[in-house]
Amino acid sequence: MRWLFGVLIAIAALAVSGSAALAANPPRLVSMNVCTDQLVLRLADPEQILGLSRFSRDGWQSHAGDISRxxxxxGGAEDVLLIRPDLVVASAFDKRSTRELLKAKGLRLAELAVPRTLDEARQQIREAGDIIGHPDRAAVEIARLDAALARARRAVAERHYRVLPLSRRGWVAGSDSFVGSLLSEIGLRSAAGDLGFNFGGFASLEAIVNLRPDFIVVSQAGDYAGDDGQAFLLHPALERFYPPEKRIVIPERMTECGGVMLADALDALTAELKRVGR
Structure with missing residues (x-):
């Protein structure tokens, strides 16, 4: 048994020394999509980041300040191969042929799963912090998420609201979707199940109006629609039954990826609940 104990001690020592080396020399990295952009901008040192995704300047990263640097x-492999980063941060949604080519050329890829629950979001943040070389920052982000979750639960307590998460063209996020999981975690009941949707589906205007949830949860406020998909949410029938005081607004950029933006999403939700509950 002594030899086994010695082996375990040696493995632990190697792990500690490896973590220390990673913290002292964090990897130079690139990010392949907007979701990994959010993670690296929050967790990495600026000098670590050698490139962001082609959609990084489309308004998804407004929390990060000036990212023009x-x-x-x-989105392809060519410019990544020219940069030769120590680490490529990607996800399962990135083009498989691109990921395989980068690996074949000897680049190290961190392929992060897409979170579907808050627990998976915490795990993703923790994993990203480890591979980027800043687990302490990941711990801070997880604590920030947990604190925001507690605030949202307090805002919902004893209200028993029934809500319908609704987006462009009448898409309803189902009870088993990430948004559905988020609503359930804080104590809101999703009306998507009353429509028979598990993961999600499209609902007609008539079905939405007849459902009569307490609130609809949408990704934008205001009376401007950039396209026909957004125009659905401004249909006169919806505006009549769901005016601004019946709409809870959580910007899509805060919920689409999960991860480090979820604390912001929960705080936005808390602020909206206070607004509509007055």
Whole structure:
């Protein structure tokens, strides 16, 4: 048994020394999509970031301030191969052929799963912090998420609201979707199940009006629609039954990826609940 104990001690020592080396020399990295952009901008040092995704300047990263200092990648393998980063941060949604080519050329890829629950979001933040070389920052983000979750639960307590998460063209996020999981975690009941939707589906205006939830949860406020999909939410029938005081607004950029933006999403939700509950 002594030899086994010695082996375990040696493995632990190697793990500690490896973590210390990573913290002292954090990897130079690139990000392949808007969701990994959010993670690296929050967790990495600016000098670590050699490039962000081609959609990084489309308004998804407004929390990060001026990101013009970072090069924008094309989405293909060529510019990544020219940069030769120590680490490529990607997800399962990135083009598989691109990921396989980068690996074949000897680049190290961190392929992060897409979170579907708050627990998976915490795990993703923790994993990203480890591979980027800043687990302490990941711990801070997880604590920030947990604190925001507690605030949202307090705002919902004893209200028993029934809500319908609704987006462009009448898409309803189902009870088993990430948004559905988020609503359930804080104590809101999603009306999507009353429509028979588990993961999600499209609902007609008539079905939405007849459902009569207490609130609809949408991704934008105001009376401007950039396209026909957004125009659905401004249909006169919806505006009649769901005016601004019946709409809870959580910007899509805060919920689409999960991860480090979820604390902001929960705080936005808390603020909206206070507004509509007056």
């Amino acid at each position: 970072y090069p924008v990648l094309s």
